Amino acid sequence: MKRINLAAMLLxxxxxxxxxxxxxxxxxxxxxxxxxxLQSTKNSLTDKEAIPREDTWVFKDGKVTILHIPREGKxxxxxxxxxxxxxxxxxxxxxxxxxxxxxxxxxxxxxTMTLKGKFGGYYYFIKK
Numbered sequence: 001m002k003r004i005n006l007a008a009m010l011l012x013x014x015x016x017x018x019x020x021x022x023x024x025x026x027x028x029x030x031x032x033x034x035x036x037x038l039q040s041t042k043n044s045l046t047d048k049e050a051i052p053r054e055d056t057w058v059f060k061d062g063k064v065t066i067l068h069i070p071r072e073g074k075x076x077x078x079x080x081x082x083x084x085x086x087x088x089x090x091x092x093x094x095x096x097x098x099x100x101x102x103x104x105x106x107x108x109x110x111x112t113m114t115l116k117g118k119f120g121g122y123y124y125f126i127k128k
Contacts, residue, residue: 023088023089023104023105023106023116024088024104024105024106024107024108025088025105026085026088026089026090026105027085027088028085029059029062029083029084029085031085031105031108032059032083032090032105032113033059033060034058034059034060034127034128035056035057035058035059035127035128036056036057036058036059036113036125036126036127036128037056037125037126037127037128038053038054038055038056038057038123038124038125039052039053039124039125039126040052040053040124041053041121041122041123041124042121042122042124043120043121044120044121044122045122050124054068054069054070054075055067055068055069055070056068056128057125059083062082062083062084063080063081063082063083064080064081064082064083064092065077065078065079065080065081066078078095079095081093081094081095088104089102089103089104089105090102090103090104090105090115091103101117101118102117102118103115103116103117103118103123104116106122110127111126111127112124112125112126112127113125113127
């Protein structure tokens with residue numbers, strides 16, 4: 001009897017857990033437009049510590065510019081690249097390449113946004 005109760009509780013918990021982290025389907029570019037400060041990243045939801053970030057992503061007119069990217073004690077700005085919404089996901093072109101990074105939207109309101117990369121990394125933004 002105890003095993004049945006435990007199994008039922010685990011099943012219920014798994015249903016609610018998967019619903020919490022379901023992807024949100026993007027409909028248009030306007031949903032991500034604006035200036036977003038990248039606060040931190042995590043390699044997965046189970047990581048205990050987030051990695052602090054300092055860059056800012058500016059989505060405007062179908063282009064995204066990433067500013068203030070730290071590298072070797074200095075900062076640089078990435079040139080603007082195209083982005084698009086395809087199959088409900090955010091596709092950002094890679095600089096000097098014909099490939100794209102693909103992100104799913106997992107959470108968004110007026111002041112915050114969370115993106116999930118195609119390899120499972122999470123990006124936590126606040127609106128500037």
